[in-house]
Amino acid sequence: MYLNLLLAFALLTALLFAVPVRWKAPITAVVTAILSVVAAVPAVKALASGTTTEITRMQGPVFGEESIAVDPLSGLFLIIIAVTSVAAVLYSCGYMKHYYGKKPPVQFSLHYTAFAALVASMMMVVTSSGGFSFLFGWEMMTIASFLLILFDAQRPEVLRAALTYLIMMHVGFVFLVAGFAGIDAVCGSAGFDCLPRCYASRHTLSLFVIFLIGFGMKAGIFPMHVWLPEAHPAAPSHVSALMSGVMIKTGVYGVIRVAGAITEVGQLHTGGIILLAAGIVTGLWGAVQAAAQNDAKRLLAYSSMENVGIIFIALGVAALGAGADDPVVASIALCGALLHTFNHSLFKSLLYFGTGNLYSQMHTTLLDRFGGTAKRMPVTAALFLLATAAICALPPLNGFAGEFLIYLGLLDSVSNGVNVLYAAGGITALALIGGIVLLAFAKLFGVVFLGTPRHRSVHSVTEVDGLRLASMAIPAAGIVLAGLLPQYAVRMVSAAAAEFSPAAVYLVEANVAPTLTRVSLTAFLLIIAVALLYTVKVRAQRRRTLSHGPTWGCGFTAPDTRMQYTGESFAEGLESLASTFNSDIVEGRVVDKGEIFPPAVRNYNVRHKDRVGRLFSAWWIEMLRLINQRIMRLRTGKINNYIFFALMFLVLIFVLSLFNII
Amino acid sequence: MLIKTLLNTLLMAAVAIAIPGVINRLRARMAGRKGAPFFQHLRDARLLAAKGSVYSDTTTLLFRVAPAVYLGAAAVALLFIPVADLEPLISFEGDIICFAYTLALARAALVLAAMDTGSSFEGMGASREALYGALVEPALMIGFATLAMFCGYTSFAEIFAVKQSFDLHLTLVMLLAAYLFLRITFVEAGRMPVEDPRTHLELTMIHEVMCLDYSGIDMLMIRLGGWLKTAAFAMIAADAAATVTCFRWWFATPLAILLTGVSVAVVESTQARNKLSRNTTFMVTLSALAALIFFIGYLLQLDINI
Numbered sequence: 002m003y004l005n006l007l008l009a010f011a012l013l014t015a016l017l018f019a020v021p022v023r024w025k026a027p028i029t030a031v032v033t034a035i036l037s038v039v040a041a042v043p044a045v046k047a048l049a050s051g052t053t054t055e056i057t058r059m060q061g062p063v064f065g066e067e068s069i070a071v072d073p074l075s076g077l078f079l080i081i082i083a084v085t086s087v088a089a090v091l092y093s094c095g096y097m098k099h100y101y102g103k104k105p106p107v108q109f110s111l112h113y114t115a116f117a118a119l120v121a122s123m124m125m126v127v128t129s130s131g132g133f134s135f136l137f138g139w140e141m142m143t144i145a146s147f148l149l150i151l152f153d154a155q156r157p158e159v160l161r162a163a164l165t166y167l168i169m170m171h172v173g174f175v176f177l178v179a180g181f182a183g184i185d186a187v188c189g190s191a192g193f194d195c196l197p198r199c200y201a202s203r204h205t206l207s208l209f210v211i212f213l214i215g216f217g218m219k220a221g222i223f224p225m226h227v228w229l230p231e232a233h234p235a236a237p238s239h240v241s242a243l244m245s246g247v248m249i250k251t252g253v254y255g256v257i258r259v260a261g262a263i264t265e266v267g268q269l270h271t272g273g274i275i276l277l278a279a280g281i282v283t284g285l286w287g288a289v290q291a292a293a294q295n296d297a298k299r300l301l302a303y304s305s306m307e308n309v310g311i312i313f314i315a316l317g318v319a320a321l322g323a324g325a326d327d328p329v330v331a332s333i334a335l336c337g338a339l340l341h342t343f344n345h346s347l348f349k350s351l352l353y354f355g356t357g358n359l360y361s362q363m364h365t366t367l368l369d370r371f372g373g374t375a376k377r378m379p380v381t382a383a384l385f386l387l388a389t390a391a392i393c394a395l396p397p398l399n400g401f402a403g404e405f406l407i408y409l410g411l412l413d414s415v416s417n418g419v420n421v422l423y424a425a426g427g428i429t430a431l432a433l434i435g436g437i438v439l440l441a442f443a444k445l446f447g448v449v450f451l452g453t454p455r456h457r458s459v460h461s462v463t464e465v466d467g468l469r470l471a472s473m474a475i476p477a478a479g480i481v482l483a484g485l486l487p488q489y490a491v492r493m494v495s496a497a498a499a500e501f502s503p504a505a506v507y508l509v510e511a512n513v514a515p516t517l518t519r520v521s522l523t524a525f526l527l528i529i530a531v532a533l534l535y536t537v538k539v540r541a542q543r544r545r546t547l548s549h550g551p552t553w554g555c556g557f558t559a560p561d562t563r564m565q566y567t568g569e570s571f572a573e574g575l576e577s578l579a580s581t582f583n584s585d586i587v588e589g590r591v592v593d594k595g596e597i598f599p600p601a602v603r604n605y606n607v608r609h610k611d612r613v614g615r616l617f618s619a620w621w622i623e624m625l626r627l628i629n630q631r632i633m634r635l636r637t638g639k640i641n642n643y644i645f646f647a648l649m650f651l652v653l654i655f656v657l658s659l660f661n662i663i
Numbered sequence: 664m665l666i667k668t669l670l671n672t673l674l675m676a677a678v679a680i681a682i683p684g685v686i687n688r689l690r691a692r693m694a695g696r697k698g699a700p701f702f703q704h705l706r707d708a709r710l711l712a713a714k715g716s717v718y719s720d721t722t723t724l725l726f727r728v729a730p731a732v733y734l735g736a737a738a739v740a741l742l743f744i745p746v747a748d749l750e751p752l753i754s755f756e757g758d759i760i761c762f763a764y765t766l767a768l769a770r771a772a773l774v775l776a777a778m779d780t781g782s783s784f785e786g787m788g789a790s791r792e793a794l795y796g797a798l799v800e801p802a803l804m805i806g807f808a809t810l811a812m813f814c815g816y817t818s819f820a821e822i823f824a825v826k827q828s829f830d831l832h833l834t835l836v837m838l839l840a841a842y843l844f845l846r847i848t849f850v851e852a853g854r855m856p857v858e859d860p861r862t863h864l865e866l867t868m869i870h871e872v873m874c875l876d877y878s879g880i881d882m883l884m885i886r887l888g889g890w891l892k893t894a895a896f897a898m899i900a901a902d903a904a905a906t907v908t909c910f911r912w913w914f915a916t917p918l919a920i921l922l923t924g925v926s927v928a929v930v931e932s933t934q935a936r937n938k939l940s941r942n943t944t945f946m947v948t949l950s951a952l953a954a955l956i957f958f959i960g961y962l963l964q965l966d967i968n969i
Contacts, residue, residue, distance in 0.1 A: 372781070373721070373781070375723050375725070376723060382723075386725070386775075390768075390771065393767070393771060394764060394767075395764060395767060395768040395771055396761065396764055396765055396768060401764055404760075404764075405757060405760050405761070405764075408757065408760040408804075409756070409757040409760065409817065411808075412757065412759070412760070412807070412808060412811045412817045413817065415808050415811050415812045416811040416812055416814070416815045416816060416817055417815070418812070418815075418964070421812060421961055422961065424808075425805065425808055425812075425954075425957055425961075428804050428805065428808050429801045429804065429805055429950075429954070431804070432763075432800040432801040432803070432804035432805070433797065433800065433801045435764075435767070435797075435800060436767075436796055436797025436798065436799075436800035436801070437797045439767060439770070439771055439774075439793060439796065439797065440793040440794060440796075440797050443771060443774045443775060443778065443789065443793050444793075446775060446778075447774070447775055447778030447779075447786075447789065448778070451723065451725070451775065451778040451779040451781070452721065452778060452779065452780070452781030452786075453721050453781040512756075515755075516755050516756045516757060519753070519755035519758075520755070520757075520761060522753075523739065523753055523761060523765075526739055526742075526753075527735060527736065527739045527765065527768075530735035530738055530739055531728075531731050531732050531735035531736070532731075533735075534730075534731040534734055534735050534884065535727075535728055535731035538730070538731060538880050538881070538884065541712070541880055542715070542716060542879075542880060545713075545714065545715040545716070545879065545880075546715035547715055547716050547717075547718065548715070548716075548717050548718075549717070549718055549719070549720050550717055550718075550719065550720065551719060551720060551721075552719040552720075552721050552722075552780045552781055552782045552785075552876060553719070553780075553782065553875050553876050554782065554784075555784055555865045555875065560782075560783075562781070564783040565781050565782075565783055565786055566778070566783060566786025566787060566789070566790060570786070570787075570790065571786065571789070571790045571793075572790070573790070574790060574791065574794040574943065575794055575797070578943060
C-alpha cells in the first residue's frame with residue numbers, strides 16, 4: 002500500500018519535473034480533479050446512505066492492522082477537501098502565471114508536487130482508521146504544506162514562518178504519536194475504533210487532552226495558534242486558501258473522532274467543558290486579533306482561528322448535550338459544527354483567492370495601501386463582498402445557516418434547562434465574536450475596496466484573468482446555494498453527525514430541516530424585499546433629478562485622500578478596549594494634541610502583535626536554539642569520539658536491561 | 664388567523680409611525696415649546712420622497728443598494744415580532760436568532776455604505792457604529808437567552824405566549840427583561856444617552872454621520888428603516904411587560920408606543936449625551952446588566968428561596 006502510494010507519487014513527481022513550466026499547473030489540476038472525483042464517489046455514497054465503504058485493509062509496520070475506509074464523517078471531510086482543492090488548483094493556474102520566468106522551473110515542480118501530495122495526504126488522513134497510516138498521512142501533510150509555504154523563500158519572513166510552522170507541527174506530531182501509542186498499549190492496535198475500549202479501561206481525560214493538544218496544534222487552538230498568522234501570509238494565496246480552508250480542519254476532524262468516542266456521561270461532560278472553554282477563548286482571541294490586524298492575510302488567518310473557535314464552541318455544547326442525555330442539543334450543535342466547518346472552507350478560500358487577486362496586482366496585502374479597488378476590480382470586489390457577508394454570518398448566506406444551528410443548539414440547551422450556565426457562556430461569546438467579526442470584515446472590505454485610493458499604485462490595478470474568477474465562482478456558488486437552501490445542506494451533514502449522535506438523522510428530518518426551510522423562505526423574502534425596494538427606488542428616481550459631486554466634506558473644501566479612515570483608525574475603538582491583549586510595536590511618534598500643525602512630515606507606524614504569539618515564539622525558539630547548541634557540542638567530527646558514543650550506547654542498553662527496564 | 668397576522672403587521676407599522684411623533688411632541692412640551700404637529704415626520708418623509716439625489720463620485724453601486732438593504736432587512740426583522748396575542752407573519756423555532764442577524768445585515772449595509780464615500784466623517788461614524796454594534800450584541804443575545812431559559816422556547820411568538828396563572832418569578836424576570844430591551848432600544852435607535860440625533864456637530868454623531876451623503880429617497884429609506892427598527896425593539900420590550908400584565912394587542916400596542924416614546928423623550932429632555940468615550944462603558948454595562956438578569960432568572964428558576 003505505502004509502496005504503491007510512493008511509487009505513484011514518484012511517477013507524478015517525475016512527470017511534473019519533466020514537463021515545461023506552463024504544463025505543470027494543468028497537470029496538477031488534472032491529478033487533483035481525478036483524486037477529487039475518486040474520493041467524492043464513496044464520500045457521496047457514505048453521506049447518502051450512512052454506511053461505511055472499506056477501500057483497503059493492510060498491516061501497518063507499527064500499530065497493527067489498519068484500514069482505509071470512508072464513513073459519513075470521512076465523506077463530509079472528503080467533499081470539503083475535494084471542492085476546495087479543485088478550486089485552489091484552478092486558481093493557481095492563473096495566479097502562478099506572474100511568477101513564470103521570475104523563478105526557476107524546479108521551484109514550480111516542487112510546488113506542484115507538494116500541492117498534489119498535500120491533497121492526497123489530507124484525503125488519507127480523513128479516511129484512515131488511525132494508527133500508522135494516519136500518522137503517515139499527517140506527517141506527509143505537514144511536509145507538503147511546509148514546502149508549499151516555502152515557495153517565496155527568498156523573503157526572510159517566509160523562511161521564518163515556514164520554520165515556525167514546521168517546528169510547531171512536529172511538537173503536535175509528538176503528542177499524536179504519544180496518543181496513538183497510548184491506544185496501542187491498551188488495545189494492541191491504534192485505530193480510532195479502539196478508542197472506546199481504551200477510554201473504558203483507564204485515564205480517558207489525559208488521553209483526550211493529549212490528542213486535543215496534538216490536533217489543536219493543527220487547528221490553531223489558543224495558545225497554539227501562533228503559526229497561523231505567520232504561515233498564512235507567507236504562503237501563496239491558493240495555498241493559504243487550502244491550508245486555512247481545509248488543512249486546519251483535519252485538526253477539527255481528529256478532535257471529533259477522539260471526542261466522539263467518549264461514551265461515559267461524566268467524561269463527556271468534562272470533555273464538553275474543555276472543548277467549550279477552548280472554543281470560547283480561541284474564538285474571542287481570534288476575533289479581537291483579527292480586528293487589530295492591518296494586513297489582509299494576517300486578518301484572515303486570525304479569522305480562521307476565530308472560526309475554529311466557533312466550531313469548538315459547537316462541539317463543546319454537543320458533548321455537553323450528549324453528556325446530559327439531551328439528543329436534541331447534541332445533534333443540532335454537532336450538525337452546526339459540521340456545517341460551519343463546510344461553510345468556512347468555502348468562504349475562507351474565496352477570501353484568500355480575493356486577497357490573492359489583490360496581491361498579484363499590488364504586490365502587497367497591507368490594508369492601508371488600498372482604497373477604491375472595487376471600481377477597478379468589480380468582479381473580485383463583488384465576490385469578496387459575498388464572502389465577507391457570509392463570514393459575518395449575515396443572512397441569507399451560508400455562514401448564517403451554520404451559526405443559526407449553533408445558536409439553536411445553545412439556546413435549546415438553555416431552554417431545556419441543561420448546562421444552562423455553560424450554554425449561556427457560549428451564547429455570550431458567540432454574540433461578541435459575531436459583532437467583532439463584523440467590525441473586522443467591515444474594516445477589511447471597506448478599507449481595501451471602498452473609498453478613494455490611498456496609494457498611487459492603486460490606479461494601475463486591473464481585473465484579473467477569467468480563469469481565476471471562474472475558480473472563485475466555485476466556492477461562491479456553494480456559499481449562495483448553502484445559504485439559500487440550508488435545509489439540504491444540513492441533510493448532507495446529518496449523516497456524519499449521526500455517527501456520534503444516532504438521533505441526528507431523524508431529528509434533522511423531523512425538526513431541523515423544517516425550521517431551516519422557514520429560514521430559507523425568510524431568506525428569499527429578504528431578497529425579494531430588497532430587490533423590490535431597490536427597483537422602486539430606481540424607477541422613482543427616473544422622474545427626479547440625479548446629480549453627481551464630490552463627497553460631502555462637512556464644509557471643508559480641501560479634502561485629501563489621506564483624511565480617510567484607515568484600517569488602524571477604524572478599529573481604534575476596539576483596540577483601546579483590547580489593548581491588554583496586544584503588545585504594540587510603535588515606530589515614530591504620535592502627533593501631540595498641542596501640535597495642530599506638525600512642523601515636518603512624520604512617520605508613525607504601529608503594528609499590533611499578538612501578546613501570546615510573541616511570548617511563545619520567543620520562548621521556544623530560544624529554548625530550542627540553546628538545546629541545539631548543547632547537542633552540537635557532541636558533533637566533534639572525530640571518529641574516535643563517535644565510536645565512543647556507540648560504545649556508551651551499548652553500555653547504556655546493557656545497564657538498562659540489567660535492571661529490567663527495557 | 665390571516666386577519667390576526669395582517670392586524671399584527673399593521674399595528675407594527677402604526678407603532679413605527681407613532682413613536683417618533685410621540686417623542687417629538689413630548690420633547691417639545693417638556694421644553695416648553697408648542698412643537699411641530701404629531702405627523703410632522705411623515706410630512707418630512709413625503710418631502711424627501713419628492714426630492715432628487717446627489718451621489719458622490721467616489722461611491723460604487725454598493726452605496727445605492729445599501730439603503731434598500733437597510734430598509735428591507737429592518738422590514739423583514741419587524742415581521743418576526745408578535746403584538747401580544749396576535750401572530751407575526753414569520754415565526755419558527757429560533758427566529759430570535761434570525762431577528763438579531765437580519766438587523767446585523769442592516770447595520771453592515773450602512774457601515775459599508777459609509778466607508779464607500781471615502782469621507783473621514785463617515786468612516787468615523789462607521790467605525791463607531793461597528794464597535795457599538797459589537798458591544799450591544801451580547802446584551803441582546805443574553806436577553807433573548809433569558810427569555811428562552813425562562814419560557815422554554817426559542818421563538819418570539821411562543822416565548823411571549825407563555826402565561827401561567829400569576830407567577831411572581833416570571834413577572835420579575837419579564838419586567839427586568841423589558842427594562843433591558845428598553846435600554847437596548849436606546850442604543851439601536853441611536854438615542855440619548857448614547858447619541859443625540861439633534862446634534863449639529865458631525866464629530867459627535869454616530870448614526871447620522873454615516874448618512875451624510877444620502878439624500879432624497881435614499882435618506883427616506885434610511886429614516887424608515889430606523890423607525891421600523893425602533894418599533895421592533897419597542898414592541899419586544901412592551902411584549903415582555905405585557906406578558907405579565909395584560910397580554911392583549913390593544914394593551915401592548917399603546918404600551919410599546921408610550922413606553923419607548925415617553926422614556927426616550929424624558930431621557931432626552933433631562934439628560935446630557937454621554938461623552939463618546941463613556942459610550943463603550945455604557946454598552947458593557949448593558950451586557951453586564953443582561954448577564955445579571957440572566958443569572959437572576961437562573962436562580963429564580965432553580966427555585967431557591969431568596
